[in-house]
Amino acid sequence: QLVESGGDLVEPGRSLTLSCAASTFTFVAYAMHWVRQRPGEGLQWVAGISWGGDTVVYADSVRGRFSISRDNDKRFLFLEMNSLRPEDAALYYCAKDIGGALGGGVYTPLALDVWGQGTTVTISS
Amino acid sequence: QSALTQPASVSGSPGQSITISCTGTSSDVGASRSVSWYQHSPGKAPKLIIYDVNNRLSGVPSRFSGSKSGNTASLTISGLQTEDEGDYYCSSFTTTNTLLQFGGGTKLTVL
Numbered sequence: 001q002l003v004e005s006g007g008d009l010v011e012p013g014r015s016l017t018l019s020c021a022a023s024t025f026t027f028v029a030y031a032m033h034w035v036r037q038r039p040g041e042g043l044q045w046v047a048g049i050s051w052g053g054d055t056v057v058y059a060d061s062v063r064g065r066f067s068i069s070r071d072n073d074k075r076f077l078f079l080e081m082n083s084l085r086p087e088d089a090a091l092y093y094c095a096k097d098i099g100g101a102l103g104g105g106v107y108t109p110l111a112l113d114v115w116g117q118g119t120t121v122t123i124s125s
Numbered sequence: 126q127s128a129l130t131q132p133a134s135v136s137g138s139p140g141q142s143i144t145i146s147c148t149g150t151s152s153d154v155g156a157s158r159s160v161s162w163y164q165h166s167p168g169k170a171p172k173l174i175i176y177d178v179n180n181r182l183s184g185v186p187s188r189f190s191g192s193k194s195g196n197t198a199s200l201t202i203s204g205l206q207t208e209d210e211g212d213y214y215c216s217s218f219t220t221t222n223t224l225l226q227f228g229g230g231t232k233l234t235v236l
Contacts (some may be wrong), residue, residue, distance in 0.1 A: 033225070035171075041162070042230035043171065043214050046221070057224040098176060102224065108219050110225045111161040111176030118170070 002094050014084055018119055020077040020094030023063030025114065026054075029098035030074040031114060033078045034089070036090035047079065048110075051100035064098075084123050091118040128153065129215055129228035134236040142203040144188055145231045148196060149214030153226060155196040157217035165230075166211040174188045185226060202233075210235045 006018040018034070040100040047058045047068040056068050067080040077094050095112035102108055130148040141224040147154065147162075154160055162175040175191035178198065186205045198215055214227050215228040 005229075010201070010212060025202040035227075042212075043216075045216070045225040052143055059223050063222070093170065095171075098173075107162075108159060108218065109171055109176055110159040110216065111182075112163075112171070112216075113173045113176075113182060115170035 001115055002096065002116035004092065004094050004116045004119035007092065007121045009122040009124060010084055011125050012084060012086060012123055015080070016084060016121060017078040017081065018092055018094075018121070020079075020116060022077065022096070022115055024074045025096065027075040030100050031102050031108070032068075032070060033095045033097060034076045034077075035069060035093045035112070035115075036088075037093070037118075038087070038090040044090075048097070050102040050103050050104075051078070055102040055104055057066045057102055081121070084121075086123045089121055090122040091120050093118045128219070128226050129217060131213075131215060131231045133226040133229070134232045134234065136236055137202075137205045138236050139205050139207060141205050142201060143205060143233065144202075145200045145213050145215075145233070147200070147217070147228045149198075149217055150196050152221060153196075153217040154198050157218040158229065159225075160191070160193060160198045160210040161216045162189075163214045163216065164209075164211050165214060171214070171236075175201040185220050205235050207235050208231060 033048040049068045096114040097107045163171040166172040178193045179191040
């Protein structure tokens with residue numbers, strides 16, 4: 001099970017950190033991702049992190065502004081979002097990959113089999 | 126605009142079969158077996174139904190099947206049921222800087 005938190009109403013240019021608490025599976029064994037859905041739009045992959053945290057990858061639209069990280073001891077996934085823009089407003093989901101790696105010569109299914117219910121980020125001045 | 130192209134909507138009657146296409150390029154769908162399909166109903170979390178092109182997740186009915194030919198992946202649902210209504214998304218590995226991308230989504234209506 002995954003439970004996201006941290007969504008809020010923030011002004012453009014500000015920062016926000018989302019959290020995702022994991023339970024009922026061996027968190028340390030799996031890659032994790034953030035996926036968002038803007039109002040009225042489809043799913044958009046945001047960022048991913050390998051099981052050990054050594055590989056992180058970002059969508060072009062957030063690279064340089066967002067940072068994904070994880071705490072395997074506490075079973076948490078994070079998304080630090082800086083320089084927020086109106087187009088970052090969305091429902092943010094955290095999701096578990098069925099594999100542990102993210103590239104690096106290891107086949108990566110990139111299939112997300114456990115999802116949270118999402119947390120909403122609203123951007124407005 | 127999504128890099129993977131899906132039809133905006135498809136419809137069918139109960140018992141019929143439908144196919145949803147997901148067209149990409151040789152840099153994504155055509156480059157890897159990392160193609161998945163998700164079902165997403167309003168107010169619920171997305172649900173993985175197919176991974177690695179044609180593998181059903183445990184518990185997914187056998188009437189859901191996936192395939193791929195070249196740069197196009199497909200999801201077929203046979204024996205449509207009313208509970209199959211919802212939005213369906215494909216996703217694929219991509220060789221670009223962005224690791225993973227989703228299609229624009231297809232709304233399935235069971236008439």
